[in-house]
Amino acid sequence: xxxxxxxxxxxxxxxxxxxxxxxxxxxxxxxxxxxxxxxxxxxxxxxxxxxxxxxxxxxxxxxxxxxxxxxxxxxxxxxxxxxxxxxxxxxxxxxxxxxxxxxxxxxxxxxxxxxxxxxxxxxxxxxxxxxxxxxxxxxxxxxxxxxxxxxxxxxxxxxxxxxxxxxxxxxxxxxxxxxxxxxxxxxxxxxxxxxxxxxxxxxxxxxxxxxxxxxxxxxxxxxxxxxxxxxxxxxxxxxxxxxxxxxxxxxxxxxxxxxxxxxxxxxxxxxxxxxxxxxxxxxxxxxxxxxxxxxxxxxxxxxxxxxxxxxxxxxxxxxxxxxxxxxxxxxxxxxxxxxxxxxxxxxxxxxxxxxxxxxxxxx
Amino acid sequence: xxxxxxxxxxxxxxxxxxxxxxxxxxxxxxxxxxxxxxxxxxxxxxxxxxxxxxxxxxxxxxxxxxxxxxxxxxxxxxxxxxxxxxxxxxxxxxxxxxxxxxxxxxxxxxxxxxxxxxxxxxxxxxxxxxxxxxxxxxxxxxxxxxxxxxxxxxxxxxxxxxxxxxxxxxxxxxxxxxxxxxxxxxxxxxxxxxxxxxxxxxxxxxxxxxxxxxxxxxxxxxxxxxxxxxxxxxxxxxxxxxxxxxxxxxxxxxxxxxxxxxxxxxxxxxxxxxxxxxxxxxxxxxxxxxxxxxxxxxxxxxxxxxxxxxxxxxxxxxxxxxxxxxxxxxxxxxxxxxxxxxxxxxxxxxxxxxxxxxx
Numbered sequence: 001x002x003x004x005x006x007x008x009x010x011x012x013x014x015x016x017x018x019x020x021x022x023x024x025x026x027x028x029x030x031x032x033x034x035x036x037x038x039x040x041x042x043x044x045x046x047x048x049x050x051x052x053x054x055x056x057x058x059x060x061x062x063x064x065x066x067x068x069x070x071x072x073x074x075x076x077x078x079x080x081x082x083x084x085x086x087x088x089x090x091x092x093x094x095x096x097x098x099x100x101x102x103x104x105x106x107x108x109x110x111x112x113x114x115x116x117x118x119x120x121x122x123x124x125x126x127x128x129x130x131x132x133x134x135x136x137x138x139x140x141x142x143x144x145x146x147x148x149x150x151x152x153x154x155x156x157x158x159x160x161x162x163x164x165x166x167x168x169x170x171x172x173x174x175x176x177x178x179x180x181x182x183x184x185x186x187x188x189x190x191x192x193x194x195x196x197x198x199x200x201x202x203x204x205x206x207x208x209x210x211x212x213x214x215x216x217x218x219x220x221x222x223x224x225x226x227x228x229x230x231x232x233x234x235x236x237x238x239x240x241x242x243x244x245x246x247x248x249x250x251x252x253x254x255x256x257x258x259x260x261x262x263x264x265x266x267x268x269x270x271x272x273x274x275x276x277x278x279x280x281x282x283x284x285x286x287x288x289x290x291x292x293x294x295x296x297x298x299x300x301x302x303x304x305x306x307x308x309x310x311x312x313x314x315x316x317x318x319x320x321x322x323x324x325x326x327x328x329x330x331x332x333x334x335x336x337x338x339x340x341x342x343x344x345x346x347x348x349x350x351x352x353x354x355x356x357x358x359x360x361x362x363x
Numbered sequence: 364x365x366x367x368x369x370x371x372x373x374x375x376x377x378x379x380x381x382x383x384x385x386x387x388x389x390x391x392x393x394x395x396x397x398x399x400x401x402x403x404x405x406x407x408x409x410x411x412x413x414x415x416x417x418x419x420x421x422x423x424x425x426x427x428x429x430x431x432x433x434x435x436x437x438x439x440x441x442x443x444x445x446x447x448x449x450x451x452x453x454x455x456x457x458x459x460x461x462x463x464x465x466x467x468x469x470x471x472x473x474x475x476x477x478x479x480x481x482x483x484x485x486x487x488x489x490x491x492x493x494x495x496x497x498x499x500x501x502x503x504x505x506x507x508x509x510x511x512x513x514x515x516x517x518x519x520x521x522x523x524x525x526x527x528x529x530x531x532x533x534x535x536x537x538x539x540x541x542x543x544x545x546x547x548x549x550x551x552x553x554x555x556x557x558x559x560x561x562x563x564x565x566x567x568x569x570x571x572x573x574x575x576x577x578x579x580x581x582x583x584x585x586x587x588x589x590x591x592x593x594x595x596x597x598x599x600x601x602x603x604x605x606x607x608x609x610x611x612x613x614x615x616x617x618x619x620x621x622x623x624x625x626x627x628x629x630x631x632x633x634x635x636x637x638x639x640x641x642x643x644x645x646x647x648x649x650x651x652x653x654x655x656x657x658x659x660x661x662x663x664x665x666x667x668x669x670x671x672x673x674x675x676x677x678x679x680x681x682x683x684x685x686x687x688x689x690x691x692x693x694x695x696x697x698x699x700x701x702x703x704x705x706x707x708x709x710x711x712x713x714x715x716x717x718x719x720x721x722x
Binding site for chain 1: 387485534537538539689691
């Protein structure tokens with residue numbers, strides 16, 4: 001079917017832990033608390049737990065398909081739906097990936113603009129960031145993985161900062177547990193699942209892993225780590241904020257950093273936001289790597305040229321989104337699409353693929 | 364050819380990020396960082412803002428410089444202050460925000476908005492109400508520090524030593540935005556050369572309604588948090604006085620009859636050491652009397668205090684949260700209607716641990 005990827009371009013299976021966790025842990029954790037607490041108030045940690053389990057299931061589905069196929073999303077699509085329809089679906093997914101990369105980039109720039117430099121223009125900052133993305137992605141998948149690894153390890157100290165607000169927290173806020181209906185919890189899962197999105201890029205980078213079957217446990221571990229981290233953030237947030245206040249705050253995590261006082265720095269959130277550049281960069285890198293790789297596979301184009309065009313598109317779109325309202329609207333639309341892709345399309349593909357596989361066996 | 368394009372692109376990016384990507388520089392020595400701000404009432408729509416910033420003199424002493432401006436909007440006063448200042452005014456180092464009683468009576472909601480909206484303001488900022496004009500208070504210099512640092516140290520020290528419940532901007536905003544709780548703030552007053560803590564100002568939503576009597580402050584604090592280091596003065600029947608120090612308290616809330624009409628029982632455990640006693644001897648009998656008396660006194664104060672809260676329909680202690688966290692399908696409106704008639708029983712249990720080195 002396809003030429004195998006040379007050994008020197010492959011990465012070790014354990015790095016999948018960093019790829020999965022690094023992709024999930026993006027701009028979401030800075031602001032996901034409010035979307036969830038909107039529906040379930042002080043029970044907001046439950047949807048996180050449930051979403052974590054659902055994502056484990058989705059990862060399992062993903063690996064079932066990939067292990068059978070030994071390919072990536074494009075080959076799965078082609079095999080399941082035929083060449084034309086398959087390619088069309090792959091293209092749609094790639095379009096979504098691009099749209100998502102804009103949300104990550106623009107949300108981050110917005111945070112920088114609101115919290116640090118109100119006068120900062122969007123496009124020079126985006127230009128510099130995307131230039132570094134080009135530099136990383138053109139280095140190949142191994143470089144992207146390296147950046148992912150650094151993005152998890154370097155800002156790991158930020159986990160400690162989530163313990164600081166505890167002295168001002170009242171964990172009575174979390175009681176009574178399970179005070180909301182199942183329907184409310186189901187509604188809030190939508191916001192929670194979006195914070196977990198990022199594992200689906202395994203559909204793109206699977207062929208680049210050495211002994212890919214053995215990487216499944218690392219993917220699950222990565223997701224487990226994300227779940228625990230989100231739970232910690234959520235529980236501290238619920239203790240720290242009163243529900244009425246939480247509804248007002250756009251970035252609760254950044255608000256929690258405001259309480260941190262260090263002798264040498266007055267505002268800790270400046271350090272936090274700056275560190276977040278490292279957290280967010282590999283996400284955009286891997287998104288663009290996936291998108292450009294997909295297009296390269298389908299249309300047999302040169303990946304670097306594709307990448308340059310895609311980055312340029314991303315730059316233009318993120319500059320069009322000017323104010324809070326449009327960014328919010330755009331994020332909601334992309335979030336909606338993303339939710340259905342993760343929640344409905346992956347299981348749908350899983351079922352279709354297996355039906356197809358069974359049928360082929362009979363013939 | 365390709366290489367040339369690449370170099371051109373890189374140069375273009377460097378050039379454009381250098382030309383257009385720059386933001387205003389703020390050098391520490393060239394900005395005006397007020398450490399305290401105070402708001403006074405002018406008329407229904409306008410208020411007067413006073414900011415103080417420290418001046419570090421070459422001989423290492425610290426001076427103050429105050430700026431005054433009036434406007435309808437809080438941020439607008441800052442820009443008016445900016446017009447008077449030789450350096451740009453930034454709010455990042457603000458340590459204390461003061462409201463005069465008059466402003467507080469008319470509602471501080473609009474002014475608080477600028478505090479919670481501005482990302483550069485610390486969540487650990489202290490907010491306080493001033494009995495009198497903030498302008499007068501801020502114009503004076505106290506101690507060897509600048510006024511902002513002095514006030515923040517004054518408030519923080521009193522919170523650490525158990526005179527005041529901890530209450531920074533974050534906790535104030537939590538209570539202010541809460542549906543159940545009402546905020547409270549420390550009340551300070553200028554008296555001669557000093558600023559002193561006068562009590563606690565109670566709010567309903569964003570309006571000042573009443574200040575707490577000094578003798579109720581101890582039990583008020585004990586019901587909100589576990590005091591680590593408190594003091595309490597007791598007047599005995601035979602005109603003798605006893606001072607109990609190093610008090611630590613622990614409260615336990617119990618709520619019964621949640622379904623229909625909740626009743627709240629609070630047990631407060633007070634453990635302290637007698638530091639001063641004007642009676643003759645502190646033997647077992649005497650200590651038992653003191654213990655009983657303290658219990659009775661505190662219970663009486665608590666009941667009276669809670670009664671006034673219920674009359675005013677304010678809940679600074681957070682009884683609503685205690686009930687909410689124990690009730691499934693909690694109905695906010697029902698609780699708010701019930702609150703003035705809810706029975707709250709406070710039971711105090713005093714343990715005198717030591718009585719010093721003499722009998």
